[in-house]
Amino acid sequence: MEQQEQIFHLYMQHLAGMLSAEETAYVTEQLAHNPSFKAAWQELAARGEAMGVQQFADRVSAPAALQSVKQQITPARKVFPIWRVAAAAALLLLAGSAVWLLWLRPQATQPSGLAHIRADKQPVRLQLANGETLTLNDSSQRTITLGNVTLNTQQGALAYSSEDTTTNTLLVPAGENYKLVLSDGTEVRLNAATKLTFPFHFGIGARKVYVEGEAYFKVAKNAAQPFLVSTPLTEVQVLGTSFNINTYHPGTVSTSLVEGSVITRRGQQQVQLQPGQAANFSTAKGFSTGSFDEEEVLAWLNGIYYYHQCPLADLATVASRFYGITIHLDRTKYAGVAVTGLMERDKLAEFLSDLKTTARVNYRLESKELWLQ
Known part of the structure; x- marks a missing residue:
């Protein structure tokens, strides 16, 4: 799973044109000599090509991305329950200039202890x-x-x-x-x-x-x-x-x-x-x-919370309330880091996976509390 997330992050960086020279060299080397890396990369490329991901990534912006989310997952009347449509929900998050798509995201596994x-x-x-x-x-x-x-x-x-x-x-x-x-x-x-x-x-x-x-x-x-x-x-x-x-x-x-x-x-x-x-x-x-x-x-009525270029320190406070757990953050390490996206109630594992993908945030569980680091 760790390698899958790394490949996914590199592929999203590649789509956004944000790969460094070192990362580009690494990807080239892995594609040439690592069959499992190559297979995972080609699968992402095939799925992305089928949905026109590259063209969409070339022109996407944070506000447009979130508007796309709302149009896909919000019904005409906001107060009725809504559910994620697995292959059609168009969630995009921007961390810096890196774009990632929910429909391409690897399935998040339930981290030990969260249940x-x-x-x-x-x-x-x-x-x-x-x-x-x-x-x-x-x-x-x-x-x-x-x-x-x-x-x-x-x-x-x-x-x-x-x-x-x-x-x-x-x-x-x-x-x-x-x-x-x-x-x-x-x-x-x-x-x-x-x-x-x-x-x-x-x-x-x-x-x-x-x-x-x-x-x-x-x-x-x-x-x-x-x-x-x-x-x-x-x-x-x-x-x-x-x-x-x-x-x-x-x-x-x-x-x-x-x-x-x-x-x-x-x-x-x-x-x-x-x-x-x-x-x-x-x-x-x-x-x-x-x-x-x-x-x-009114998104909270449907178990959703949107955040726009939200400082990670503020997001930790919101997520603590939203998920009903205590979340601590290394504020010095992530000072100045802001993210855009959404949280869904009862999907804490996905939220943590998203943070890891978009802002490279890891976590540890200690005494029934989460520490983002």
Whole structure:
């Protein structure tokens, strides 16, 4: 497998015209005297020729590459599940000027120990107002009765019925996501490492919830009761609409409107959004608005995360949350290194293989933590 990855990397460098003189001499020597090297190289060349890879590589750019990915793997409506189509998904990553194609990438094997790490991920938990904590198993279908509250869990989702207006907190750990249907019919999708505080039943007046992390809301319309979402820094007011809120980055909140209309505010500052607009608030600069890429912002609903020229140090932080494991990085060695591509949930082995191919990043597993080196 190690030799396969080396040959693959050299072939991609060859396509991009990035082979050094030493590498060119090495490839020439191996093709002449190493039958297994030659066979692997010719297989890559044949598969690439069949798909016109060289012509595509000659004109590709990072933004165009990611747009190609979205067109191939994202359905017309972003919120439905999507699956990789093995021979057709057109993922391209650029590390420097080197181009590599997912459809040519050798199959990534499951690194030893990673399955055990995933098995140790924390469960989704519901903290009730009375202090009791319930564990919500992703795969189980259960009906739980607690006093005047009936909870129904099924396939990573929770619905309930109750007249209790006390507040509860749903905690989604790193590496997981969860769906909640509120008492008014509002649907909330919670991303990894996210907390939502909500009442089992909305009383008279505004419907209020609190979120930290990232969540997608599809709010049930009720003109008599505005829906208010509080974050650590801002508040969003809606009547009936669909929008995404992201508070992952300290000191910032991003609100992206898909349908309807919302007003997001901080103190005396406020911004009203139209569909396709996003409001970004930072403690340093206040509000700024602009358009957003809906496919990209909502990709997490389908278990995907896109990154554009992302510093490797930042990507390690994102990947830790996305996969639910602790990832450390040799920041000195990789200072200034940035990569472009995507991550898919439950495909940590492929992500690590991609990093090795594009940025020559190795890893070691130690005490259930990953060290990129």
